[in-house]
Amino acid sequence: MKIGIAADHGGFELKETLHDFLTNLGYEVVDYGAYRLDSLDDYPDLIIPLAQAVSSRDVERGVAVCGSGVGAAIVANKIPGVRAALINDHFSAHQGVEDDDMNLICLGGRITGNRVAEEFVQAFLEAKFSGAERHLRRLKKVIELEKR
Ligand SMILES: O=C(CO)[C@H](O)[C@H](O)COP(=O)(O)O
Numbered sequence: 267m268k269i270g271i272a273a274d275h276g277g278f279e280l281k282e283t284l285h286d287f288l289t290n291l292g293y294e295v296v297d298y299g300a301y302r303l304d305s306l307d308d309y310p311d312l313i314i315p316l317a318q319a320v321s322s323r324d325v326e327r328g329v330a331v332c333g334s335g336v337g338a339a340i341v342a343n344k345i346p347g348v349r350a351a352l353i354n355d356h357f358s359a360h361q362g363v364e365d366d367d368m369n370l371i372c373l374g375g376r377i378t379g380n381r382v383a384e385e386f387v388q389a390f391l392e393a394k395f396s397g398a399e400r401h402l403r404r405l406k407k408v409i410e411l412e413k414r
Pocket residue numbers: 274275276277305309332333334335336337338
């Protein structure tokens with residue numbers, strides 16, 4: 267599975283940790299930056315290219331990190347086809363995929379510790395959309411909203 271990853275300075279160190287973690291698990295990781303710690307970088311400049319890659323299916327899923335994960339989630343969800351969520355618990359990391367077909371996970375580099383973040387990301391990547399009729403019905407309504 268090809269995974270995209272991106273972070274601003276608030277998430278840079280966690281992104282580097284997750285990049286190594288995912289590579290060691292055998293995922294192909296595409297890094298959309300930042301490529302160095304720069305306290306003046308702006309999360310939209312890093313997260314938008316990642317979200318576009320998820321939307322165009324250049325990568326199958328995305329991992330976005332900023333200081334809180336909030337800005338990353340806000341901007342990623344502006345890109346049609348992206349279903350992003352800020353994740354702070356293990357249940358939502360997989361349930362968001364199983365029920366809602368979440369395709370981009372957002373994390374707070376200033377909130378979530380490295381090992382916990384690794385567990386969240388692994389749960390996210392190993393989860394699959396259930397395809398249950400009620401979830402498909404709701405997903406179709408979300409997709410319809412994007413077309414308005
Ligand atoms: O979490 C974030 C957005 O949601 C940013 O990483 C955070 O706002 C950056 O703050 P600063 O420029 O003060 O380091």
